[in-house]
Amino acid sequence: MSTTTNATAKRPPHVINKLIFRRIMPLLIAAYVMAFLDRTNIGMAKDRMEIDLGISATAYGIGAGLFFLTYALSEIPSNLIMHKVGARFWIMRIMITWGIISACMAFVQGEWSFYILRMLLGVAEAGLFPGVMYFLTQWFVVQDRAKANGMFLLGVSIANIVGAPLGGLLLTMDGVGGLHGWQWMFIIEGLPACALAFIVWKYLPNKPTDAKFLSRAEAEDLESRIAAEEKAGAAASGNSKLRHVLKDKQILLVVGIYFTHQIAVYALSFFLPSIIGTYGELSSIQIGLLTSVPWIFSAAGALLLPRLATNATRSRMIATCTMVGIVAGFTLGALGGPVLGLIGFCLAAFNFFALQPILFTYPATRLSGAALAGGIAFVNTVGLFGGFLGPYVMGLMEEATGSKFAGLWFIVAMCVIGALLTLRLKRGTEDPSKATVSGH
Template identity: 35%
Template sequence: MPDETLERSTLRKVAWRLLPLILLGYLASYMDRVNISFAAPTMNAQLGFTASVYGFGGGLFFISYAILEIPSNLILARVGARRWLARIMITWGLVAMSMALVRTDWQFYLVRFLLGAAEAGFFPGVIYYLGLWFPQAYRGRAISRFYVAAPLASVVMGAVAGSLLGLDGRLGLHGWQWLLIAEGAPAVILAFVFLRWLPDRPANAAWLSSEQRAWLEARIAADNAAIVAPEHSAARALFRPAVIALVLVNFLYLGPYYAFTLSAPTILKEATGLNPAHVGYLVAAGGIAGAFGMAAAGWSSDRLRERYLHLAVPLVAVAACFWLIAASPPPAVVMVAFLAMMASYFAVSAAFWLAPGEIVHPRAVALTVAAINGLGQVGSFLFPWLWGLAKDKTGGFHLGLSLLPVAFLAAAAIVMGLRYRRRPA
C-alpha cells in the first residue's frame, strides 16, 4: 500500500473509532461542570444562596480539580486511559447527580469541591491520550474535533434545560433537581462504554491492521524524536519559561470565561429581555458558533502550522465582545456580540492545547498538560468568586463585565511574547 494511502486510511480509521466516543465523554463532563448556570436562578432563590455564595461554590470545583490534576494524569499514564478515564466518569457522574440533594451553602460547597476532585484529570488525560494516536500535523484537528463537545454542551443544555426545569413538582422534585440528575446520569453510562471500546495504545487496537499499527507507531516516534531533548526529570519541564507562560494564559482566559458562563443565562435574560426558553435557544446558538470557531481554528492552525496568532487574535476578539456587552447596547447587538464571543473563545481553545506538545518532550507531556490545566484552573475558582462578590456589592453584573476584557488582553500579550521568543533570529 503506498505510504500516502496508508496514512489516510490509518488516520481516518483512528479518528472515526476514537473521537466520537471521546467527544461524548467530554460533552457529559462539560455539562456536569456548568449545568448549574441553568439551575441557578431557581436553585438560588429556593435555597437562599446569594451571588457570592453561588460564585464561591461554583468556583470551588476548580480548586480540587487543580490539586488533583497532576496526580490523576500520572496515574493515567501508568495504568492506561481506558480504565482511568472510566473511573473518572463514574465518580463524577454520581457526584453530579448528588447535587440535587443540596440544601445548605456548606453542602453546596462540599459537592462542588467533590465534583472537581472526581473530574480531575479527564481533560488533560484526553490531551495526552490523543498524542499517542495522532501525529503532530493532525493533532490540531483531532483536538478540535473532540473539544468541540464544550460548545456543543451549550447546545444540548440550551435545548433541554427548559424542558427539564419544566418538570418542577414531578415526584416531589424541583425542576433544577431534575436538571442536575438527568445531566449527571450519562457520564456513568458512558464509563462502561469506555471500558469496552477504548484501547490504550495503537498496539492494542485490533481494528488496525498490522501494517497500519506499524506505520502509526513509527510516525509518532519520529514526531517525538524531533522535539527538544527530554528534561532530566519530567518535573523540570514545569519550570521552563514557556510552560509558566502557558499557565498564566490558561489562568487569564479560563477564569473570566467561567465567571461569565456561570451567570450567562441570567445576564443574557437581563440584557435582551428574552424569556428563559429563548435564552436557552440563544445559548444553544452560541454553542453552535463556538463549534464552528473551534473547527475552523483547528483546521487553519494545522494547515499553516502556526499556533500563536491563532491564540492571540481570538483572545483580542473575545475582549472586544465582552467590552461591547458591558456597554449595554441594544438587545440585537448583545446577541451578536455573544455569538461572536463564543466563536472566538473556542477558537482559542482549539489552538491552546497544541502548544505544550511542541514545547516539551512527550515524556513530560502528561505532567505538563496536567500542570498547565490544573494551575490555570485556579483562575476558574478566583474569578467566579470575585464576580459574585462584585454582584452582591453593586447589585449588577456591569463591573464584572467591564473587567473581563483586561484579562483576555493580558493573555493575548503573553501569547505574543511567546511567539516573539520562538521566532528564529
C-alpha cells in the first residue's frame, strides 16, 4: 500500500532519511545556488564596474560588505516570522524579492546606488540560510544533521563553480541591446530565482507531518525523536528562552568561529577573480574558469567531511582541522604565486563547507522551539559581520598598498584565532545522539 495512504506503516529510519534527502534537499540546494550566485556575482563585475562607473576598490569592498550588515540585522526577525508562518511561504517570499532586486543591480549608476541596492538585497535575502538551518532541524536527528547541512552548503560550491564561468561568458555580451556585459549578468542571473520560488511553494513541505511521501506514523515518529533530542539538549544546557543564547558560552564560541570563517569565505568569493586576473593576460572567460576551480574542492569538502561528524569528539576534531586548513590555504595563496597560490586557495576552499555545517549543529543541541529558530539566526547574524569585514579590509588594503594580496594576511590572522576557539567547543550534552529518544 502507498505510504501516502497508509497511516501506520513505518520503514526503517535510514530508509526514511534517504527519502527525505532525495525529496527536499535538491530544492533547497537549488535555492541556495541562486542566492549565493546573486550575492557574489559582483566579484566577476568588479573590474568592469570600476572602469564603467568609476567605483573604487574601497567603494567596491564597502558595497560588497553592506549586503551583510542589512542581511544580519534582518535575520532574527526573519527566522522568527518563518517559525510562525512556515518555511514554504517564507522561502518563496525571500526568493521573489531577492531575485527582483538582484536583477535591478543592472541599473546601478554609481557608488551610492550600488550601496543602496546591496543593502536592499541583504534585507530581501535575510533569513534564507538560517531559515534553512532551522528547517533542517525539523527533519533530521542530530547525528544526520551535519551531513544535511553540508549537502545544503553544496549550493555555495555549485554557485561558484557554475557562476564564475557563466559570469565570464555573460560579460562578453558587452554592447548587446545597448547594455554592458555586467548588466546582462545581473539580469540573467537574478530573475530565475523568482521562477524557482513558485516551485518551492508547490513542492516543499513545512514539516514531516505535511509530507505526502511519509506515512503518518513515520512522520510522527520522526518529529517525536527530534523533539526529544531538542528537549534533552536544551535541558542539559539550561537554555529555554532566546535571551539565554547571550549567556551561553558555547554558542558565543560558535559565533566567534563563524565570524572568522565568514571573513575568509567572502574575501575569497569577492576578490578571487581579481587576484586571478593578476596571474597573467587572461580573458574574462579564462578568469571565470580558473575562479571556479577552488569551489570544486569546496564541494568535495562539503560532501566528504561533515558526514563524519557523528558525535561531539569528531565534530570538534574536524572543526579544528578545517580551520587549520583554511589558515594554511590562505598563507600559501598569499605567498605561492599563480600555481601554488591557486593550490592554496583550493585547500582553503576544501575546508570552508566542511566546517560550516558542523558549526550549525551546536545550537540545535542547546536550544529548542522558537529559541532555536532565533538562536540559529543569532549565530548567523553576528557571524555574517565577518562577511562585511573581510571584503571591506581586502578592498581597503588593496587601495592602500596597490596589491590585491595584501588583505590576505588579515584573513590568516583572523582564522588563526578561529582555529584556537574550536579547541573549546562542546555540545549541550556531550553527545546528544545518546540521549534517550523514543524509537531511535
